[in-house]
Amino acid sequence: MKITRIDKSRIDQADLENPVFGTQFSDHMLVCKYKNGKWEEPEIKPYGPMSFTPALHTLHYGQALFEGQKAYYMSDGTIGIFRPEMNAKRLNHSAKRMFMPEFPEDLFVDGLKQLVEIDRAWVPKKEGYSLYLRPFMFGSSEFVAARPSEEYIFCVVMSPVGPYYAGEVKVKVEETYTRSASGGVGSTKCAGNYGGAFFATDQARKEGYTQVIWTDHKNHELIEESGTMNVGFVIGDTFITPPLSDRILAGITRDSILTLLRDTDIVKNVEERPIKVEEVIAAAEAGTLKEVFGMGTAAVVSQISTIGFRGTDYKIETPKDGYAMKIKKALTAIRMGDADDKYNWMVRL
Template identity: 80%
Template sequence: MKITKTKQSRINDVDFSNLVFGTQFSDHMLIAEYSNGSWSEPEIKPYGPLSFTPAMHTLHYGQAIFEGQKAYYMEDGKIGIFRPEANAKRLNHSARRMFMPELPEDLFMEGIQALVDLDRQWVPKAENHSLYLRPFMFGSSEFVAARPSEKYIFCIICSPVGPYYSGDVKVKVEETFTRSASGGVGSTKCAGNYGGAFFATDQARKEGYTQVIWTDHANHELVEESGTMNVAFIIDDTFITPPLSDRILAGITRDSILTLLRDRGIVKVEERPVKVEEVVNAAKEGRLQEAFGMGTAAVISPITSIGFRGTDYAIATPQDGYAMRIKKELTDLRSGAAEDPYGWMLKF
């Protein structure tokens, strides 16, 4: 692939001790274009603006998808990208549902490794820090007719980041607004899923919460996700998380955690429908031991309280609890402090 290096790195302009998530970007980006039924050879070039007209298809019809993943500085001095092949597959799942062209997995894998290798000095070395990778694809045709785009752009940008959440995470059970519905695009990482969630999240924040717990579209009885993350509860020493469906994103962090829990016998695991009523009753009875979100940005984010119909239920966040044990297992694997029996880390 063609690589054009920047003439002047911006890395010295970045305060790596004070990183605001997703606001600063590394020196280079990767671009590939789709037209006439095929993808161009990807190109890596200096990070900068893209040129398009007001008639660009995605601005009007929302054919836009993305991924979120991380590269880590490892104990042996190498860089490791966590499960990139899983992100490649999920990107193509989103592409199929959004009627966009699939991206060859080798283009994704070779491109992301080459980009991170070029910008490897941007991978933070501090604990709980990483280089956040944002692959995305959007329709780039120039027309405003309501039909699929004929051209597409795939791009990857990188951002050095620290912890996603700081302080207590308080969530509210959402019973008015809906993130996704059966038959929709809830299992994809399409841009509209996130844009459509901002209003409900803002309403919750005005009430003193950090995020919402999304419930099912039919009766708002079933727990589905927490904000932009999958969600899990420890009830009676059992790890319980909602099963995947076309309304719930197949989180790679979620899948990794379930694999670790089952293989290492840390706790009993149940993937099953979870009723809001069950969680609230467990909280009232003191059986809700922990609750947390699972996702790329935060990895594991302990929830300190759940609000339901005007009442807040406090939840313990023990330093020696299941959430912290699971997070340490993943952190050690990603840093190289523990063995990687699954081959999850692409190291270079």
């Protein structure tokens, strides 16, 4: 792998104590080009602009996808990347569906390790903070014919971040707009999934909510995701989360939390099953809806304090020692190296 280091680090211009999510970037980036049917040698080089013409394929036809993951400053002073092999697999799942070339998984993980090692000073040491890693791929041919790109670029940039959501998280059940449909690209992290969600999210924010709860495209009866997060409900002594499908992103945080819940006594029962909006509302009205929280790389575990449905706001408890915080504490302990990593989730540098 070719490595070209920056002449002088920009870290003295960075705010690692209070970073605004995704707005400042580390000194280096990884770039790899796909041409003539194969990936070329990756290169780590100084972070900076790329040059393209207005005919850039992805601007016209949307062949673009990305991943989100984090590197942590661990208690013993080492740096750990959380489950990078899972992000490599999910990126290739997205690539298949978007008719883009798969990126070698070993190269993905090795490239991340080398890039994070070079910019390790950018990993915040403050509790609850991390270095956000953004691998992405896009069609880089320059033509405006409606066919797949012939060339692609895989790139990784990194950004020091703090908590994604600050304060109360209030969500509104969305019954007009749809995030994804069966047979579509809902299970991928293609760029269009997120661009297509902005309007409905903005409408909800104008009503005082933080995010939306997406429902199924057919009847808007089944709960699917909450904004950019998978979502879970504690009803009685049971944790319930919607099952994966081609409409729902296979969250790595979601998978990790399900593993922890099934391996501990935090909750009595764990269920992956369809859950209707009416079931959640009935539980809220009956007082059996104990907690609701989102699960995701950026959000980690975010307690939801309010669900808005057809003009009524249902308040939900957000205890500091409840289910969500116990789950977050258990996950954080592994990421920080304060608990036994029996699942081998942390790739240490």
